[in-house]
Amino acid sequence: MREGRAPDELRPVTIETDYVEQADGSAMISFGRTRVLCTASVEEGVPRWLQGSRRGWLTAEYGMLPASTGTRAGREASAGKQRGRTVEIQRLIGRSVRAVYNLAALGERTIWLDCDVVQADGGTRTAAISGAWVALALAAKRRDLPLPASEVAAVSVGLAGGEILLDLEYEEDVAAQVDMNVVMTADGRLIEVQATAEGDPFERAQFDQLIELGAAGIARVVEEQRRATTA
Amino acid sequence: MREGRAPDELRPVTIETDYVEQADGSAMISFGRTRVLCTASVEEGVPRWLQGSRRGWLTAEYGMLPASTGTRAGREASAGKQRGRTVEIQRLIGRSVRAVYNLAALGERTIWLDCDVVQADGGTRTAAISGAWVALALAAKRRDLPLPASEVAAVSVGLAGGEILLDLEYEEDVAAQVDMNVVMTADGRLIEVQATAEGDPFERAQFDQLIELGAAGIARVVEEQRRATTA
Amino acid sequence: MREGRAPDELRPVTIETDYVEQADGSAMISFGRTRVLCTASVEEGVPRWLQGSRRGWLTAEYGMLPASTGTRAGREASAGKQRGRTVEIQRLIGRSVRAVYNLAALGERTIWLDCDVVQADGGTRTAAISGAWVALALAAKRRDLPLPASEVAAVSVGLAGGEILLDLEYEEDVAAQVDMNVVMTADGRLIEVQATAEGDPFERAQFDQLIELGAAGIARVVEEQRRATTA
Amino acid sequence: MREGRAPDELRPVTIETDYVEQADGSAMISFGRTRVLCTASVEEGVPRWLQGSRRGWLTAEYGMLPASTGTRAGREASAGKQRGRTVEIQRLIGRSVRAVYNLAALGERTIWLDCDVVQADGGTRTAAISGAWVALALAAKRRDLPLPASEVAAVSVGLAGGEILLDLEYEEDVAAQVDMNVVMTADGRLIEVQATAEGDPFERAQFDQLIELGAAGIARVVEEQRRATTA
């Protein structure tokens, strides 16, 4: 793991746009071996509780292809139930992107952001947020809808073996004492912070270091998002 | 709302222990009108993936009685499905309490923490964490199991109308621009931080103020937990 | 078990009203250690099959908190399915209370009666019926809806060890050869009788004795209901 | 309705045995137009909670073919859920037949009684109990298992338009103020009594008349059961 990568270094980030030509917007985003296919689909109409409000809705769904992890995980569709982790992640993606999107200006339309993990090696939820934003931006441009107010990107940071690390791979993630996901705008404002002690509780000072490192990583991801959407 | 309460003041916190005499441990915890019944049940055996490991397991479930909110919410059991929010909260409760509990010393037993909201007026998840810890401590004592390493308590903090507020009621919560839940040990170390921009993204400085205020509130809740478990 | 209680004696019955302040009506009812939280919630509108009929609807749901019995029972919401026993009981509660309630006079509204067992020591379904009636009466008064035509109360009776017993505790219930639930109005008319031979079939004469004893017990419960609702 | 039938007269009852040759025991039972196909299937093994107990188990399942009623009812298998009524009825059938069957003598085997309504015109649950008993008796004989201790039969009785009626057809059932199902052994002992006020509560005296009428009807059904099983 890490394979010579510095503690404050991201894995190679690539974003391949328009991977699904028929979708309104799509991006295959990779953080090293972690690869997530993100699409944005625009639908006329809104859920019942918004009908007549003249506001739109934006929501996300997340899934992992069964073979995306080293060991096959059961398909949720055939189990007839999404796992708790899936539900938690898709709610996070939706909240994160809604923070920069003007639903009132969207009108009574729904934007679906689908994030499907093709290969998982740590950081799938933060890759999904970063890729979903790209798919949204592309769809908004193509369909002539309001553009997002800013980029939104996310990275994971963690404390493992006493070291503060950026962008954890799966094996680092398993070993981490603290696991943190940070979601920010391009200008460094916070959208969501989730920090969890996997083992022992942690100190405020460590928390501050983690969040700094996260901010630096996010700035790098935003550069890639800009490159992908202004091409 | 607030009814004369200062921005940095908790609602009255009360903890009634042994509310369910037949449970191994139980506590009815109130933060003002928010009231959550927490129980701890000890079972011999562990889930399949831990069998033979000599380690125990501790997990939480959360529910809201249908009439606990002003407007009746459908019963999840009759819908045949837990809502995403429920799943997210019960995972949070379990993680929070596991951070101070020695599962290796527990042996192959499972502790279930059930948190059922009797009345909801904001802050049910943080009340649930705080109450679940009490139920656990009582059950551990009564059943002669390892005691938790420290108290664990949680509060909500938020930014509403430009003001930093401790322990938000439902109406404050709805109006908040930033909503944050903090879980800490008695000595002020962090277990979990979840901060969410409900509206616009927020600044690092605001984040720091929120976390300070949360720490102060948690210290107060820990006092109540000590009173309840040392009686 | 019984602990000095005579065969024809109820356990102490208490009814605490307005336990959930935000509900339209609520009552925590106890028969000894058996404790059931009953709430009534009034909703505008009726199920589809009654729309346009100008009639209202009244229905009940029943649940047991997982730790309410000595040994933790799985949560139905997380199993994704209500147990057969639950379904049977909630249908019984709804039928029992509808027998004294004028749905035509209610108009196109729905009243939900939720009965959640906090602690179970036998007789939860009869306690639930008795408590649900109180919650209904309180909600009707508060919301200025038609009042029920009469009190409705219920008790369990049984034949255990050759003896006719009123208001069986859990251990008596397990040992009973005949198990009977009686639901009556305040003036002693029958709403529902369910008698079941748990072991050998039983004689008509025994049946008659059981129903007499049930009637006597119900009269006592009605007194408590009146006290609770006229306070 | 009734078509000249006296108030205390059963509809023509017929029992066609071995309707499903491949089942261990089977009977197509008719009460007038109501027709229920009952089968008994013997399986080695018992549910987990009885393993090692040396006792057997007997359980029932009930269903209605979608076209069995005048208006098609949705198929439960495609809805993915049994209706509450179905659950209630199959539990009743199981309890009724277990009352005369020696599960200890059965050994670790399970007997499934399946009752599928081919055509419904009132009284399907009582027909199902009566037919299930026949299927059980035939299977016990054929597979050389313990025979039931006695016949078990059931009928419905009711109070409609001020009149006490035996064996209600669908339209009578809809109009009934009191609806009662009685399950008895051949020697007139009671196994289960369920009486429900569909409209106003009813008097003890009416209840007694209903149960008398039920007993008379059951004696007639037992004659048919004997004819069918001793052929």
Place this chain on the structure above:
Amino acid sequence: MREGRAPDELRPVTIETDYVEQADGSAMISFGRTRVLCTASVEEGVPRWLQGSRRGWLTAEYGMLPASTGTRAGREASAGKQRGRTVEIQRLIGRSVRAVYNLAALGERTIWLDCDVVQADGGTRTAAISGAWVALALAAKRRDLPLPASEVAAVSVGLAGGEILLDLEYEEDVAAQVDMNVVMTADGRLIEVQATAEGDPFERAQFDQLIELGAAGIARVVEEQRRATTA
């Protein structure tokens, strides 16, 4: 198996019409021991996606009674899920019959074809198609709806032990290397062909022989359908 039946001989086919008097059309069809109860129910209205189209809809559902096979199969309604095989079969039945039915002339009505297997000894899906057509034809006549353009019948054919066989019984089916279902109109045009290599792949020549044999069998079934519907 076969019991003297020639390889190109059908089992005795019988069709008993109006088995369920209350249904719009019904037929109990038998191919030897295989027996399927087919009903047609006409409903006003169409599924949402056809509303306003002035076209009707025709769909089928299939089920097996639990005791229909030698060994009891679990009830799909209580498992809460239809098996994959069930879903596949009911889609086949629907497609087959729709091929000869004018849905535009039906108007906004839905015809449900329910096929419930009472006893299974191979060929239940082809019997179901053949019987469903009869139920449909009877319902159309009785309710004065458009008649089907032609008979539709189906048979199974297969290659077992090197021999080409018509109308396989269960044990032949299990032993077959190739299993084929053919659905045709009365004038020998094809509606559906499904051929599956159960073991080794097969040759085009064998395929041609199978389809010829199927056509001959179908002609015989059509004769029975005509007899049943013109009576």
Place this chain on the structure above:
Amino acid sequence: MREGRAPDELRPVTIETDYVEQADGSAMISFGRTRVLCTASVEEGVPRWLQGSRRGWLTAEYGMLPASTGTRAGREASAGKQRGRTVEIQRLIGRSVRAVYNLAALGERTIWLDCDVVQADGGTRTAAISGAWVALALAAKRRDLPLPASEVAAVSVGLAGGEILLDLEYEEDVAAQVDMNVVMTADGRLIEVQATAEGDPFERAQFDQLIELGAAGIARVVEEQRRATTA
């Protein structure tokens, strides 16, 4: 549609192997815009009904990413149910590949073939079969398991506008009167044939032409499979 392609011409077929490095075998297969990601995962152990048999098992699952079609289709995992079409297709894939795989030689292992449609433009099930075979062959080689006895490939053929067409795109598929899927081995033996009249029934002669055209197309796909697996 067709865009200059001859009626008997395939769309460009490409197979990208090892698309998911962590899977035992994987292939992204394209037929024009139709793109399906196929993976093979080997697990120790077999389903319960094969335990102790010394035989292995091979099964397939199929899914469509929500945005794979032009209009977003709901995610089956969040609906809690696989659609009938999905179930039908995954059963077909499994049967097709099992026909050339020696499960006895596999030993008590399970091979999962997952086929997830990334973009759909007609022919997803035949692409899935062809790609699943590649993933299987790669996994077998890598994990040193028995190799498949032959290639298995599939194509769709159809009759649209009076013309016999190979490899239908979505819009051709919608317009087709006859829709047929053919699955064959490399030496032209049949594994599965499914032909369906979408509109009017069809003639035997047309059927024969369709199957010929399918055989020609399959030979082309097998060439691509060989190129991909011998690289």
